[in-house]
Amino acid sequence: MASEPPTGAYIPGTFDAEPRSAAGLPLALIEQWRDTGQSHEDARRLLGRYATRGYSVVSDSAGLTKLSQRLGLLEVLALIDRPKRILHARTTAIGGTAVGVWAADNAQMFHPESADAGVLLSALLKVQDEIERSCRVRIGIGAHRGSFYGLAGGLYGPEADAIEDIAENHTEGGELVVTGAVVDRLPPGHSFVLRRKDGPESLVGAVYHVLDGPRQADVRSAAHRPHDPRPAEDLRYPIPYSAAFYADLLRLERCPEDVELAGRLAAEHLQDRTVVLVERSVAAAETPELGLLRGLALSAVLREAGLALMPARGAVEIKIAGPLALYLFEEAAPAVRFARCLRAGLAEHEIVCRIGVAAGPVLAGETPGGGWDVAGAPVNLASKMAQDLGRPGRVYLSEAVRERAQLDGFTSVRRTVSGVEMTFFEG
Incomplete structure (x- = not known):
């Protein structure tokens, strides 16, 4: 993907408020990095303790x-x-x-x-x-x-x-x-x-x-x-997963042919949601240490830009992991609007991204250690559209999302990945 700015533009005031950490993102370390001259020596000193x-x-x-x-x-x-x-x-x-x-x-x-x-x-x-x-x-x-x-x-x-x-x-x-x-x-x-x-x-x-x-x-x-x-x-x-869900999962594992049990557990635990997966650009750096800290700083920009654009209800940030961010929406149309606005917002900070948006049944909820996680075919599909097949600067919609959102400006694409033929939409 396209290169990142050499030091990583950031949103003023980003790190003034709690919490001091986010799922998959060491915000305290990023704050310390911002306060340095951002040299290779600074990077080695900060990362040395880890x-x-x-x-x-x-x-x-x-x-x-x-x-x-x-x-x-x-x-x-x-x-x-x-x-x-x-x-x-x-x-x-x-x-x-x-x-x-x-x-x-x-x-x-x-x-x-x-x-x-x-x-x-x-x-x-x-x-x-x-x-x-x-x-x-x-x-x-x-x-x-x-x-x-x-x-x-x-x-x-x-x-x-x-x-x-x-x-x-x-x-x-x-x-x-x-x-x-x-x-x-x-x-x-x-x-x-x-x-x-x-x-x-x-x-x-x-x-x-x-x-x-x-x-x-x-x-x-x-x-x-x-x-x-x-x-x-x-x-x-x-x-x-929660302890209650995991107990049910073990029951299903022991009885894989129990169709009635599988159906009952699906009705109880799965929700129809829209997943937004964002991959920001990654650029080469003079040293691995500089690349790591610059990347983390840009992931923090991605996080703050996403939080600023999310609606007050009907959406949640799942996690930021390296160059990836994952969000969950109750409805498809707000998810697509969010994806387009986030792409534009990141571009203002010279960060290029590609985004996959897919909908369907998912398992989502708070994890035992805090934070959120999500699993399901929409996550995999969003990843394949954006990461495996996507081009920088584009937003990709699954067939289900395109049908629900009814948006113009997207072109049909047909590709095969992992032996599975897929139709999706690029815009």
């Missing part, structure tokens, strides 16, 4: 786009729950810590630099074995040992972005891939079977398939987790 080294393990489910064409949202959520539970149990048992809230089909774990690479790979191979044996959905897993910044409950930095991209866009269901930095930590004479992955090297270097190797023995004790005496299998991954 620096950490270790292993980032990222997973992504395979085939959900096609699966969601024939199954309801709750059935899909039930299917992807068990793989996340297995990954969390196995990696928590060897000292891993869950990162962020595991919304939709993504999951992330962090292991300290002192972790044994061989033990980690054995655990991840065991994860894939268990998922293949007991789950209908497969996942791809990527692991990298490197340097990251721990901010707002997530891992940031170019190496964090690189392993997420590898896991989400360059793995298939059942695959385990690792970077050369992980391979280098394996002991001499190890028994893992590795094969170099084809394609150009990523920012984090060569990537390898882990084809075979020793499997982790069953872990029933809390030896690796002295702070928590419970067996790893009893620990919940950071669910993005």
Whole structure:
């Protein structure tokens, strides 16, 4: 997308009021950045306190786009729950810590630099074995040992972005891939079977398939987790749902063929809403540290511009995550007006964006740890229209939104993505 201004224009008075943090956005750090000369030295000094080294393990489910064409949202959520539970149990048992809230089909774990690479790979191979044996959905897993910044409950930095991209866009269901930095930590004479992955090297270097190797023995004790005496299998991954809904989801997971139960739970928990997904532009910077802080400052501009334009009722900001922002509207027409006004408002600050607007049944609500989250086909569709297929400076509407909003100035587009043919509208 188009370049950002070198220092990131911002709205005066943006950081004068509470709260000092937002979902996925470290506002206190951004305030400190604004008060500096915004040099590379300033960036390194501010980020230094958040620096950490270790292993980032990222997973992504395979085939959900096609699966969601024939199954309801709750059935899909039930299917992807068990793989996340297995990954969390196995990696928590060897000292891993869950990162962020595991919304939709993504999951992330962090292991300290002192972790044994061989033990980690054995655990991840065991994860894939268990998922293949007991789950209908497969996942791809990527692991990298490197340097990251721990901010707002997530891992940031170019190496964090690189392993997420590898896991989400360059793995298939059942695959385990690792970077050369992980391979280098394996002991001499190890028994893992590795094969170099084809394609150009990523920012984090060569990537390898882990084809075979020793499997982790069953872990029933809390030896690796002295702070928590419970067996790893009893620990919940950071669910993005209320406790009441999660209990219902587990019931559906145990009875996947119970059509009556699925229908009753859908009627109780799902709402027809319109999702607005915004991706702002990302520009290269002289150093990774400058790029990270400039990007965060621009995400803060995006947040404030969005909040200023949202109607008093019928809409909520879900979260700001990196260059992405997510909003939920009760009606389609106000959502489209918001998208157009936000595009214009960001352009005044020399920030280019692309926006996807989609409508349909979603699961939305406050998470146990505070904040909001949303899941459902409209989120995926908005992402595919804007991120996968969209052009900078454009707004994209799904067929459902175009039908409900009845707006002029949008042109029909027909494309295929992830094996699914889509019709949407560009304006």
